[in-house]
Amino acid sequence: MYSFTEENYLKAIYKLSDNDGNGVSTNSIAENMETKAASVTDMIKKLSDKKLLKYEKYKGVNLTQKGKDVALQTIRKHRIWEVFLHEKLKFGWEEVHEVAEQLEHIQSELLINKLDEFLGYPTHDPHGDPIPGENGEFHSNAFVSLDTVEANKKVILSGVINHSVPFLQHLKKIDLTLGQKLMVIEINEYDRSLKLVLNGKIEIFISNEVAKNILVK
Amino acid sequence: MYSFTEENYLKAIYKLSDNDGNGVSTNSIAENMETKAASVTDMIKKLSDKKLLKYEKYKGVNLTQKGKDVALQTIRKHRIWEVFLHEKLKFGWEEVHEVAEQLEHIQSELLINKLDEFLGYPTHDPHGDPIPGENGEFHSNAFVSLDTVEANKKVILSGVINHSVPFLQHLKKIDLTLGQKLMVIEINEYDRSLKLVLNGKIEIFISNEVAKNILVK
DNA sequence: TATTATTTTTAGACAAATCTAAATTTATAT
DNA sequence: ATATAAATTTAGATTTGTCTAAAAATAATA
Ligand SMILES: [Mn+2]
Ligand SMILES: [Mn+2]
Ligand SMILES: [Mn+2]
Ligand SMILES: [Mn+2]
Numbered sequence: 001m002y003s004f005t006e007e008n009y010l011k012a013i014y015k016l017s018d019n020d021g022n023g024v025s026t027n028s029i030a031e032n033m034e035t036k037a038a039s040v041t042d043m044i045k046k047l048s049d050k051k052l053l054k055y056e057k058y059k060g061v062n063l064t065q066k067g068k069d070v071a072l073q074t075i076r077k078h079r080i081w082e083v084f085l086h087e088k089l090k091f092g093w094e095e096v097h098e099v100a101e102q103l104e105h106i107q108s109e110l111l112i113n114k115l116d117e118f119l120g121y122p123t124h125d126p127h128g129d130p131i132p133g134e135n136g137e138f139h140s141n142a143f144v145s146l147d148t149v150e151a152n153k154k155v156i157l158s159g160v161i162n163h164s165v166p167f168l169q170h171l172k173k174i175d176l177t178l179g180q181k182l183m184v185i186e187i188n189e190y191d192r193s194l195k196l197v198l199n200g201k202i203e204i205f206i207s208n209e210v211a212k213n214i215l216v217k
Numbered sequence: 218m219y220s221f222t223e224e225n226y227l228k229a230i231y232k233l234s235d236n237d238g239n240g241v242s243t244n245s246i247a248e249n250m251e252t253k254a255a256s257v258t259d260m261i262k263k264l265s266d267k268k269l270l271k272y273e274k275y276k277g278v279n280l281t282q283k284g285k286d287v288a289l290q291t292i293r294k295h296r297i298w299e300v301f302l303h304e305k306l307k308f309g310w311e312e313v314h315e316v317a318e319q320l321e322h323i324q325s326e327l328l329i330n331k332l333d334e335f336l337g338y339p340t341h342d343p344h345g346d347p348i349p350g351e352n353g354e355f356h357s358n359a360f361v362s363l364d365t366v367e368a369n370k371k372v373i374l375s376g377v378i379n380h381s382v383p384f385l386q387h388l389k390k391i392d393l394t395l396g397q398k399l400m401v402i403e404i405n406e407y408d409r410s411l412k413l414v415l416n417g418k419i420e421i422f423i424s425n426e427v428a429k430n431i432l433v434k
Numbered sequence: 435t436a437t438t439a440t441t442t443t444t445a446g447a448c449a450a451a452t453c454t455a456a457a458t459t460t461a462t463a464t
Numbered sequence: 465a466t467a468t469a470a471a472t473t474t475a476g477a478t479t480t481g482t483c484t485a486a487a488a489a490t491a492a493t494a
Contacts, residue, residue: 005451026472039452041473046450058459058472089331099325106319114306222481243442256482258443263480275442275489440491448483458473464466 004105007074008033009043010052013063014071023060072136077112078104079125079132084115086126093126093177094168127168128159128178128215143215147192147208151184159215167213174204176214221322224291225250226260227269230280231288240277289353294329295321296342296349301332303343310343310394311385344385345376345395345432360432364409364425368401376432384430391421393431 002010012032016024026044030037048055052067063071081103085091091099106112113134116122123139124130130139143158157180160168171177175198185203186195192208219227229249233241243261247254265272269284280288298320302308308316323329330351333339340356341347347356360375374397377385388394392415402420403412409425 003450027470035451036453037472038454038474042451085328089328089335091327091331095327099323099328102323102325106316108316108319110308110312111302111306111316114308118306220480244440252481253483254442255444255484259481436494438491438493440489442487442489444487445485446483447485448481450480450482451478453478454476456473456475458471460469460471462467462469464468 001107002070005043006047006050006052007070007105009040009047010063010067010071011074011078013053013061014068014075017063021062023054023056023062025060029061069136072132072138074104076132076134076136077106079129080112080116080119080122082125082127083119083122083131087119087122092168092172094165094172096126097163124159126178127163141215141217143217145212146184146194146214146216147211149184149216151187154181154183155216156181157214158217160213161215162213167210170210171214174206175202176204176206182216218324219287222260223264223267223269224287224322226257226264227280227284227288228291228295230270230278231285231292234280238279240271240273240279242277246278286353289349289355291321293349293351293353294323296346297329297333297336297339299342299344300336300339300348304336304339309385309389311382311389313343314380314382341376343395344380358432358434360434362429363401363411363431363433364428366401366433368404371398371400372433373398374431375434377430378432379430384427387427388431391423392419393421393423399433 009029012029013024016028016032026037026040029044030040033040044053044055044061047053047067048061051064052070053061053063055061078100081100082096085096085099086093122131124141128141128143130141132138141159145161146155146157149155157176157178159178160171176182180198181200182196182198183200184194185197188194192211194206194208194211195203196206197203226246229246230241233245233249243254243257246261247257250257261270261272261278264270264284265278268281269287270278270280272278295317298317299313302313302316303310339348341358345358345360347358349355358376362378363372363374366372374393374395376395377388393399397415398417399413399415400417401411402414405411409428411423411425411428412420413423414420
Protein backbone atom coordinates (compact mmCIF):
# COMPACT_ATOMS: atom_id res chain seq x y z
CA MET A 1 0.00 0.00 0.00
CA TYR A 2 2.54 2.58 1.15
CA SER A 3 6.30 2.39 0.68
CA PHE A 4 8.77 1.96 3.53
CA THR A 5 9.82 5.56 3.04
CA GLU A 6 6.29 6.91 3.17
CA GLU A 7 5.56 4.95 6.35
CA ASN A 8 8.76 6.23 7.94
CA TYR A 9 7.92 9.83 7.12
CA LEU A 10 4.41 9.48 8.52
CA LYS A 11 5.73 7.88 11.69
CA ALA A 12 8.29 10.66 12.15
CA ILE A 13 5.73 13.41 11.54
CA TYR A 14 3.31 11.73 13.96
CA LYS A 15 5.95 11.67 16.68
CA LEU A 16 6.90 15.30 16.04
CA SER A 17 3.29 16.50 16.23
CA ASP A 18 2.35 18.48 19.33
CA ASN A 19 -1.37 18.29 18.55
CA ASP A 20 -1.18 22.05 19.19
CA GLY A 21 -2.33 22.69 15.68
CA ASN A 22 0.95 24.25 14.60
CA GLY A 23 2.48 22.29 11.78
CA VAL A 24 5.60 20.19 11.92
CA SER A 25 8.51 22.03 10.29
CA THR A 26 10.49 20.79 7.33
CA ASN A 27 13.75 21.07 9.20
CA SER A 28 12.58 19.11 12.23
CA ILE A 29 11.50 16.27 9.95
CA ALA A 30 14.82 16.40 8.10
CA GLU A 31 16.75 16.29 11.35
CA ASN A 32 14.66 13.45 12.75
CA MET A 33 15.03 11.34 9.63
CA GLU A 34 18.66 12.19 9.03
CA THR A 35 17.96 13.52 5.57
CA LYS A 36 18.01 16.92 3.85
CA ALA A 37 15.30 19.58 3.93
CA ALA A 38 15.00 19.49 0.14
CA SER A 39 14.18 15.79 0.24
CA VAL A 40 11.57 16.42 2.91
CA THR A 41 9.86 19.07 0.80
CA ASP A 42 9.65 16.63 -2.12
CA MET A 43 8.17 13.86 0.02
CA ILE A 44 5.74 16.24 1.73
CA LYS A 45 4.27 17.14 -1.66
CA LYS A 46 3.81 13.49 -2.46
CA LEU A 47 2.14 12.73 0.88
CA SER A 48 -0.04 15.79 0.46
CA ASP A 49 -1.18 14.60 -2.99
CA LYS A 50 -2.14 11.31 -1.34
CA LYS A 51 -4.20 13.17 1.29
CA LEU A 52 -2.03 11.85 4.11
CA LEU A 53 -1.24 15.34 5.38
CA LYS A 54 -2.15 19.01 5.00
CA TYR A 55 0.58 21.20 3.60
CA GLU A 56 0.87 24.92 3.07
CA LYS A 57 4.17 26.23 1.74
CA TYR A 58 6.41 27.57 4.50
CA LYS A 59 3.78 26.68 7.12
CA GLY A 60 4.74 23.10 8.02
CA VAL A 61 2.54 20.02 7.88
CA ASN A 62 -0.26 18.35 9.84
CA LEU A 63 -1.32 14.73 9.38
CA THR A 64 -4.85 14.04 8.22
CA GLN A 65 -6.83 11.28 9.95
CA LYS A 66 -5.73 8.97 7.13
CA GLY A 67 -2.10 9.90 7.76
CA LYS A 68 -2.46 9.35 11.51
CA ASP A 69 -4.00 5.93 10.88
CA VAL A 70 -1.06 4.81 8.77
CA ALA A 71 1.40 6.16 11.36
CA LEU A 72 -0.39 4.42 14.22
CA GLN A 73 -0.57 1.09 12.42
CA THR A 74 3.15 1.31 11.70
CA ILE A 75 3.87 2.10 15.35
CA ARG A 76 1.60 -0.79 16.35
CA LYS A 77 3.52 -3.21 14.16
CA HIS A 78 6.86 -1.87 15.37
CA ARG A 79 6.01 -2.35 19.02
CA ILE A 80 4.41 -5.78 18.62
CA TRP A 81 7.54 -6.97 16.80
CA GLU A 82 9.67 -5.54 19.62
CA VAL A 83 7.68 -7.60 22.12
CA PHE A 84 8.23 -10.71 20.02
CA LEU A 85 11.96 -10.12 19.74
CA HIS A 86 12.30 -9.49 23.48
CA GLU A 87 9.89 -12.06 24.92
CA LYS A 88 10.32 -14.94 22.51
CA LEU A 89 13.75 -14.52 20.93
CA LYS A 90 15.41 -13.06 24.03
CA PHE A 91 16.75 -9.93 22.39
CA GLY A 92 17.91 -7.33 24.90
CA TRP A 93 15.71 -4.25 25.17
CA GLU A 94 18.53 -2.27 23.58
CA GLU A 95 18.62 -4.60 20.55
CA VAL A 96 14.98 -4.75 19.51
CA HIS A 97 14.46 -1.32 17.95
CA GLU A 98 16.86 -1.64 15.03
CA VAL A 99 15.34 -4.90 13.80
CA ALA A 100 11.78 -3.71 14.43
CA GLU A 101 12.53 -0.76 12.13
CA GLN A 102 12.64 -3.30 9.32
CA LEU A 103 9.88 -5.66 10.49
CA GLU A 104 7.35 -2.84 10.94
CA HIS A 105 7.08 -2.54 7.15
CA ILE A 106 6.00 -6.12 6.43
CA GLN A 107 2.60 -5.92 4.82
CA SER A 108 0.15 -8.50 6.14
CA GLU A 109 -2.83 -7.80 8.36
CA LEU A 110 -3.08 -11.52 9.08
CA LEU A 111 0.53 -11.66 10.23
CA ILE A 112 0.34 -8.84 12.72
CA ASN A 113 -2.96 -10.04 14.15
CA LYS A 114 -1.74 -13.63 14.55
CA LEU A 115 1.49 -12.38 16.08
CA ASP A 116 -0.50 -10.20 18.49
CA GLU A 117 -2.53 -13.24 19.51
CA PHE A 118 0.61 -15.40 19.84
CA LEU A 119 2.05 -12.85 22.25
CA GLY A 120 -1.16 -12.68 24.30
CA TYR A 121 -2.25 -9.21 23.18
CA PRO A 122 0.52 -7.21 24.85
CA THR A 123 -0.31 -3.64 25.83
CA HIS A 124 3.24 -2.28 26.08
CA ASP A 125 6.52 -2.78 24.27
CA PRO A 126 9.84 -3.66 25.99
CA HIS A 127 10.48 0.03 26.71
CA GLY A 128 7.08 0.57 28.31
CA ASP A 129 5.55 2.36 25.34
CA PRO A 130 1.87 1.58 24.76
CA ILE A 131 0.83 -0.50 21.75
CA PRO A 132 -2.00 1.08 19.74
CA GLY A 133 -4.95 -1.22 19.05
CA GLU A 134 -6.17 -2.43 15.66
CA ASN A 135 -8.22 0.74 15.32
CA GLY A 136 -5.55 3.06 16.66
CA GLU A 137 -6.85 3.25 20.23
CA PHE A 138 -4.20 4.23 22.72
CA HIS A 139 -3.94 3.36 26.38
CA SER A 140 -2.03 6.46 27.34
CA ASN A 141 0.35 5.91 30.21
CA ALA A 142 0.12 7.78 33.48
CA PHE A 143 3.77 7.29 34.28
CA VAL A 144 5.90 9.87 36.05
CA SER A 145 9.58 10.57 35.78
CA LEU A 146 11.62 9.08 38.62
CA ASP A 147 13.21 12.42 39.52
CA THR A 148 9.80 13.74 40.61
CA VAL A 149 9.01 10.87 42.95
CA GLU A 150 9.15 11.60 46.67
CA ALA A 151 11.25 9.51 49.03
CA ASN A 152 10.05 6.22 50.56
CA LYS A 153 7.35 5.51 48.00
CA LYS A 154 7.37 2.11 46.35
CA VAL A 155 7.26 2.34 42.57
CA ILE A 156 7.73 0.09 39.55
CA LEU A 157 10.00 0.91 36.62
CA SER A 158 7.51 1.17 33.76
CA GLY A 159 9.18 3.02 30.91
CA VAL A 160 12.01 5.14 29.61
CA ILE A 161 12.17 8.53 27.94
CA ASN A 162 15.62 8.16 26.40
CA HIS A 163 15.56 5.12 24.07
CA SER A 164 19.23 5.18 23.07
CA VAL A 165 21.23 1.97 23.05
CA PRO A 166 23.91 3.19 25.52
CA PHE A 167 21.30 4.38 28.01
CA LEU A 168 19.36 1.11 27.84
CA GLN A 169 22.57 -0.90 28.20
CA HIS A 170 23.54 1.15 31.23
CA LEU A 171 20.21 0.58 32.95
CA LYS A 172 20.41 -3.14 32.28
CA LYS A 173 23.88 -3.27 33.82
CA ILE A 174 22.63 -1.76 37.08
CA ASP A 175 19.51 -3.97 37.10
CA LEU A 176 17.10 -1.21 36.22
CA THR A 177 14.87 -3.07 33.79
CA LEU A 178 11.16 -2.93 33.10
CA GLY A 179 9.05 -4.15 36.01
CA GLN A 180 11.79 -3.60 38.58
CA LYS A 181 10.38 -2.69 42.01
CA LEU A 182 12.26 0.14 43.63
CA MET A 183 12.08 2.95 46.15
CA VAL A 184 13.86 6.27 46.41
CA ILE A 185 15.47 6.40 49.86
CA GLU A 186 17.61 9.50 49.55
CA ILE A 187 17.56 12.63 47.42
CA ASN A 188 20.75 14.67 47.44
CA GLU A 189 20.02 18.38 47.63
CA TYR A 190 23.22 19.37 45.84
CA ASP A 191 22.81 17.62 42.47
CA ARG A 192 19.47 15.86 42.96
CA SER A 193 21.14 12.49 42.50
CA LEU A 194 19.27 9.58 44.08
CA LYS A 195 19.88 6.59 46.27
CA LEU A 196 17.50 3.74 45.38
CA VAL A 197 16.75 0.39 46.90
CA LEU A 198 15.85 -2.43 44.53
CA ASN A 199 13.47 -5.21 45.60
CA GLY A 200 13.87 -3.89 49.11
CA LYS A 201 17.47 -5.14 49.11
CA ILE A 202 20.28 -3.78 46.90
CA GLU A 203 21.09 -0.08 47.18
CA ILE A 204 22.29 1.88 44.14
CA PHE A 205 23.03 5.50 43.28
CA ILE A 206 21.91 7.19 40.09
CA SER A 207 22.40 10.68 38.72
CA ASN A 208 19.51 13.09 38.22
CA GLU A 209 20.15 12.84 34.47
CA VAL A 210 19.43 9.11 34.61
CA ALA A 211 16.43 9.56 36.93
CA LYS A 212 14.86 12.08 34.56
CA ASN A 213 14.82 9.47 31.80
CA ILE A 214 13.18 6.74 33.86
CA LEU A 215 9.40 6.44 34.11
CA VAL A 216 7.68 4.76 37.02
CA LYS A 217 4.20 4.13 38.33
CA MET B 218 24.11 -5.48 1.94
CA TYR B 219 22.04 -6.46 -1.11
CA SER B 220 18.69 -5.01 -2.11
CA PHE B 221 15.42 -6.96 -2.11
CA THR B 222 15.54 -6.98 -5.88
CA GLU B 223 19.06 -8.30 -6.07
CA GLU B 224 18.27 -11.07 -3.60
CA ASN B 225 15.16 -12.02 -5.55
CA TYR B 226 17.09 -12.23 -8.82
CA LEU B 227 19.80 -14.38 -7.23
CA LYS B 228 17.22 -16.70 -5.70
CA ALA B 229 15.41 -17.05 -9.04
CA ILE B 230 18.63 -17.73 -10.95
CA TYR B 231 19.70 -20.26 -8.31
CA LYS B 232 16.43 -22.14 -8.69
CA LEU B 233 16.64 -22.06 -12.48
CA SER B 234 20.19 -23.43 -12.51
CA ASP B 235 20.58 -27.03 -13.67
CA ASN B 236 24.18 -27.22 -12.49
CA ASP B 237 24.72 -28.61 -15.98
CA GLY B 238 27.06 -25.75 -16.73
CA ASN B 239 24.77 -24.19 -19.32
CA GLY B 240 23.75 -20.71 -18.30
CA VAL B 241 20.31 -19.57 -17.24
CA SER B 242 18.60 -17.68 -20.08
CA THR B 243 17.41 -14.11 -19.90
CA ASN B 244 13.90 -15.09 -20.91
CA SER B 245 13.55 -17.82 -18.29
CA ILE B 246 14.54 -15.35 -15.58
CA ALA B 247 12.10 -12.78 -16.95
CA GLU B 248 9.28 -15.32 -17.00
CA ASN B 249 10.06 -16.58 -13.50
CA MET B 250 10.16 -13.07 -12.05
CA GLU B 251 7.22 -11.76 -14.04
CA THR B 252 9.27 -8.95 -15.53
CA LYS B 253 10.61 -8.06 -18.98
CA ALA B 254 13.75 -9.40 -20.67
CA ALA B 255 15.19 -5.89 -21.00
CA SER B 256 14.97 -5.40 -17.23
CA VAL B 257 16.70 -8.72 -16.69
CA THR B 258 19.58 -7.76 -18.96
CA ASP B 259 20.05 -4.56 -16.96
CA MET B 260 20.07 -6.36 -13.63
CA ILE B 261 22.37 -9.09 -14.92
CA LYS B 262 24.97 -6.49 -15.76
CA LYS B 263 24.75 -5.07 -12.28
CA LEU B 264 25.06 -8.47 -10.62
CA SER B 265 27.96 -9.31 -12.91
CA ASP B 266 29.78 -6.11 -11.90
CA LYS B 267 29.32 -7.18 -8.28
CA LYS B 268 30.85 -10.60 -9.07
CA LEU B 269 27.66 -12.40 -8.10
CA LEU B 270 27.41 -14.14 -11.47
CA LYS B 271 29.29 -14.82 -14.71
CA TYR B 272 27.75 -13.27 -17.77
CA GLU B 273 28.56 -13.52 -21.47
CA LYS B 274 26.28 -11.70 -23.87
CA TYR B 275 23.71 -14.00 -25.43
CA LYS B 276 25.08 -16.96 -23.44
CA GLY B 277 23.04 -16.79 -20.26
CA VAL B 278 24.35 -16.53 -16.69
CA ASN B 279 25.89 -18.74 -14.00
CA LEU B 280 26.11 -17.80 -10.34
CA THR B 281 29.53 -17.48 -8.77
CA GLN B 282 30.14 -19.02 -5.34
CA LYS B 283 29.41 -15.59 -3.87
CA GLY B 284 26.10 -15.45 -5.75
CA LYS B 285 25.16 -18.96 -4.63
CA ASP B 286 25.91 -18.02 -1.03
CA VAL B 287 23.57 -15.04 -1.13
CA ALA B 288 20.86 -17.13 -2.81
CA LEU B 289 21.19 -19.91 -0.23
CA GLN B 290 21.08 -17.54 2.71
CA THR B 291 17.94 -15.97 1.30
CA ILE B 292 16.35 -19.40 0.82
CA ARG B 293 17.41 -20.29 4.36
CA LYS B 294 15.70 -17.22 5.77
CA HIS B 295 12.60 -17.79 3.66
CA ARG B 296 12.14 -21.35 4.86
CA ILE B 297 12.88 -20.64 8.51
CA TRP B 298 10.25 -17.87 8.44
CA GLU B 299 7.79 -20.29 6.83
CA VAL B 300 8.34 -22.71 9.70
CA PHE B 301 7.69 -19.92 12.19
CA LEU B 302 4.50 -18.85 10.47
CA HIS B 303 3.22 -22.41 10.28
CA GLU B 304 4.34 -23.83 13.61
CA LYS B 305 3.93 -20.82 15.87
CA LEU B 306 1.38 -18.57 14.22
CA LYS B 307 -0.72 -21.39 12.76
CA PHE B 308 -0.66 -20.17 9.19
CA GLY B 309 -1.82 -22.80 6.70
CA TRP B 310 0.90 -24.28 4.50
CA GLU B 311 -0.71 -22.50 1.56
CA GLU B 312 -0.46 -19.11 3.34
CA VAL B 313 3.17 -19.02 4.44
CA HIS B 314 4.96 -18.42 1.17
CA GLU B 315 3.60 -14.98 0.35
CA VAL B 316 4.53 -13.51 3.73
CA ALA B 317 7.92 -15.26 3.77
CA GLU B 318 8.68 -13.54 0.45
CA GLN B 319 8.79 -10.31 2.45
CA LEU B 320 10.37 -11.60 5.67
CA GLU B 321 13.27 -13.28 3.82
CA HIS B 322 14.74 -9.85 3.11
CA ILE B 323 15.04 -8.68 6.72
CA GLN B 324 18.71 -8.06 7.37
CA SER B 325 19.88 -9.37 10.72
CA GLU B 326 22.13 -12.37 11.26
CA LEU B 327 21.21 -12.31 14.93
CA LEU B 328 17.50 -12.45 14.14
CA ILE B 329 17.64 -15.46 11.86
CA ASN B 330 19.93 -17.38 14.19
CA LYS B 331 17.77 -16.68 17.25
CA LEU B 332 14.65 -17.57 15.29
CA ASP B 333 16.30 -20.82 14.17
CA GLU B 334 17.09 -21.64 17.79
CA PHE B 335 13.57 -20.69 18.92
CA LEU B 336 12.16 -23.14 16.39
CA GLY B 337 14.50 -25.93 17.48
CA TYR B 338 16.73 -25.88 14.39
CA PRO B 339 14.18 -27.19 11.89
CA THR B 340 15.55 -29.11 8.90
CA HIS B 341 12.56 -28.73 6.58
CA ASP B 342 9.97 -26.08 5.79
CA PRO B 343 6.18 -26.66 5.85
CA HIS B 344 6.31 -27.97 2.27
CA GLY B 345 9.07 -30.47 3.00
CA ASP B 346 11.82 -28.46 1.39
CA PRO B 347 15.19 -28.67 3.16
CA ILE B 348 16.54 -25.65 5.04
CA PRO B 349 20.16 -24.81 4.13
CA GLY B 350 22.49 -24.41 7.10
CA GLU B 351 24.36 -21.27 8.16
CA ASN B 352 27.13 -22.17 5.73
CA GLY B 353 24.84 -23.23 2.92
CA GLU B 354 25.01 -26.99 3.59
CA PHE B 355 22.06 -28.87 2.20
CA HIS B 356 20.48 -32.08 3.44
CA SER B 357 19.21 -33.18 0.05
CA ASN B 358 16.01 -35.13 0.27
CA ALA B 359 15.70 -38.68 -0.98
CA PHE B 360 11.96 -38.40 -1.52
CA VAL B 361 10.12 -40.09 -4.36
CA SER B 362 7.00 -39.04 -6.17
CA LEU B 363 3.88 -40.87 -4.98
CA ASP B 364 3.00 -42.03 -8.52
CA THR B 365 6.11 -44.21 -8.57
CA VAL B 366 5.41 -46.01 -5.29
CA GLU B 367 4.31 -49.63 -5.52
CA ALA B 368 1.12 -50.88 -3.86
CA ASN B 369 0.96 -51.89 -0.21
CA LYS B 370 4.05 -50.02 0.94
CA LYS B 371 3.67 -47.72 3.92
CA VAL B 372 4.99 -44.24 3.22
CA ILE B 373 4.92 -40.78 4.78
CA LEU B 374 3.94 -37.63 2.93
CA SER B 375 7.16 -35.62 3.05
CA GLY B 376 6.98 -32.92 0.42
CA VAL B 377 5.30 -31.43 -2.63
CA ILE B 378 6.52 -30.56 -6.11
CA ASN B 379 3.73 -28.14 -7.01
CA HIS B 380 3.74 -25.31 -4.44
CA SER B 381 0.69 -23.45 -5.74
CA VAL B 382 -1.94 -22.22 -3.32
CA PRO B 383 -4.86 -24.11 -4.96
CA PHE B 384 -2.93 -27.38 -4.96
CA LEU B 385 -1.91 -27.02 -1.31
CA GLN B 386 -5.47 -26.10 -0.34
CA HIS B 387 -6.78 -29.15 -2.16
CA LEU B 388 -4.40 -31.50 -0.37
CA LYS B 389 -5.31 -30.01 2.99
CA LYS B 390 -8.99 -30.54 2.26
CA ILE B 391 -8.47 -34.26 1.67
CA ASP B 392 -6.16 -34.59 4.70
CA LEU B 393 -2.98 -34.96 2.72
CA THR B 394 -0.67 -32.84 4.82
CA LEU B 395 3.00 -33.17 5.72
CA GLY B 396 3.71 -36.18 7.92
CA GLN B 397 0.56 -38.03 6.91
CA LYS B 398 1.05 -41.81 6.95
CA LEU B 399 -0.47 -43.48 3.91
CA MET B 400 -0.38 -46.51 1.67
CA VAL B 401 -1.26 -47.03 -1.97
CA ILE B 402 -3.76 -49.89 -2.10
CA GLU B 403 -4.85 -49.72 -5.71
CA ILE B 404 -3.37 -48.43 -8.96
CA ASN B 405 -5.84 -48.08 -11.83
CA GLU B 406 -4.27 -49.23 -15.08
CA TYR B 407 -6.42 -46.96 -17.22
CA ASP B 408 -5.46 -43.49 -15.91
CA ARG B 409 -2.97 -44.42 -13.18
CA SER B 410 -5.20 -42.85 -10.57
CA LEU B 411 -4.69 -44.17 -7.06
CA LYS B 412 -6.67 -45.42 -4.10
CA LEU B 413 -4.93 -44.57 -0.84
CA VAL B 414 -5.54 -45.47 2.77
CA LEU B 415 -4.69 -42.83 5.37
CA ASN B 416 -3.52 -43.86 8.85
CA GLY B 417 -4.65 -47.41 8.00
CA LYS B 418 -8.25 -46.18 8.08
CA ILE B 419 -9.82 -43.70 5.65
CA GLU B 420 -9.72 -44.50 1.95
CA ILE B 421 -9.40 -41.77 -0.68
CA PHE B 422 -8.91 -41.55 -4.44
CA ILE B 423 -6.49 -39.21 -6.13
CA SER B 424 -5.64 -38.56 -9.78
CA ASN B 425 -2.24 -39.36 -11.21
CA GLU B 426 -1.72 -35.60 -11.69
CA VAL B 427 -2.06 -35.10 -7.94
CA ALA B 428 0.09 -38.13 -7.13
CA LYS B 429 2.91 -36.88 -9.35
CA ASN B 430 3.15 -33.72 -7.26
CA ILE B 431 3.33 -35.46 -3.90
CA LEU B 432 6.64 -36.60 -2.45
CA VAL B 433 6.91 -39.44 0.06
CA LYS B 434 9.56 -41.38 1.86
C1' DT C 435 22.42 -21.72 -47.60
C1' DA C 436 19.11 -18.19 -47.47
C1' DT C 437 15.19 -16.76 -45.04
C1' DT C 438 12.28 -16.47 -41.09
C1' DA C 439 11.56 -16.64 -36.31
C1' DT C 440 13.10 -16.19 -31.69
C1' DT C 441 15.98 -14.44 -28.23
C1' DT C 442 18.64 -10.94 -26.41
C1' DT C 443 20.51 -6.47 -26.12
C1' DT C 444 20.47 -1.41 -26.69
C1' DA C 445 18.42 3.18 -26.71
C1' DG C 446 15.65 6.23 -24.57
C1' DA C 447 12.19 7.26 -21.09
C1' DC C 448 10.02 7.16 -16.52
C1' DA C 449 8.94 6.97 -11.34
C1' DA C 450 10.82 6.96 -6.61
C1' DA C 451 13.84 8.89 -3.48
C1' DT C 452 17.75 11.31 -2.76
C1' DC C 453 21.35 15.08 -3.14
C1' DT C 454 23.82 19.99 -3.90
C1' DA C 455 23.50 24.61 -5.02
C1' DA C 456 20.78 28.52 -5.87
C1' DA C 457 16.61 31.24 -5.25
C1' DT C 458 12.87 32.62 -2.39
C1' DT C 459 10.32 33.44 1.75
C1' DT C 460 9.95 34.24 6.63
C1' DA C 461 12.02 35.59 11.01
C1' DT C 462 15.27 38.37 13.76
C1' DA C 463 17.99 42.27 14.98
C1' DT C 464 19.73 46.51 14.66
C1' DA D 465 12.09 49.85 8.58
C1' DT D 466 15.97 47.91 6.64
C1' DA D 467 19.52 44.63 6.72
C1' DT D 468 20.95 40.20 8.00
C1' DA D 469 20.08 35.48 9.23
C1' DA D 470 17.54 31.26 9.11
C1' DA D 471 14.24 28.28 7.08
C1' DT D 472 12.17 26.57 3.09
C1' DT D 473 11.50 25.73 -1.68
C1' DT D 474 13.03 25.15 -6.52
C1' DA D 475 16.19 23.67 -10.18
C1' DG D 476 18.87 20.35 -11.92
C1' DA D 477 21.36 15.77 -11.17
C1' DT D 478 21.91 11.02 -9.67
C1' DT D 479 20.78 6.10 -8.47
C1' DT D 480 17.82 2.06 -8.73
C1' DG D 481 14.71 -0.52 -11.06
C1' DT D 482 11.50 -0.66 -14.48
C1' DC D 483 9.34 -0.21 -19.22
C1' DT D 484 8.54 0.08 -24.70
C1' DA D 485 10.27 0.05 -29.14
C1' DA D 486 13.94 -0.80 -32.17
C1' DA D 487 18.31 -3.07 -33.39
C1' DA D 488 21.35 -6.98 -33.29
C1' DA D 489 22.52 -11.73 -32.61
C1' DT D 490 21.32 -16.50 -32.51
C1' DA D 491 18.39 -20.40 -33.69
C1' DA D 492 15.20 -22.77 -36.67
C1' DT D 493 13.39 -23.91 -41.15
C1' DA D 494 12.74 -24.38 -45.87
MN1 LIG E 1 11.45 1.06 18.85
MN1 LIG F 1 10.89 2.10 9.76
MN1 LIG G 1 8.06 -20.51 -0.04
MN1 LIG H 1 11.59 -12.28 -2.06
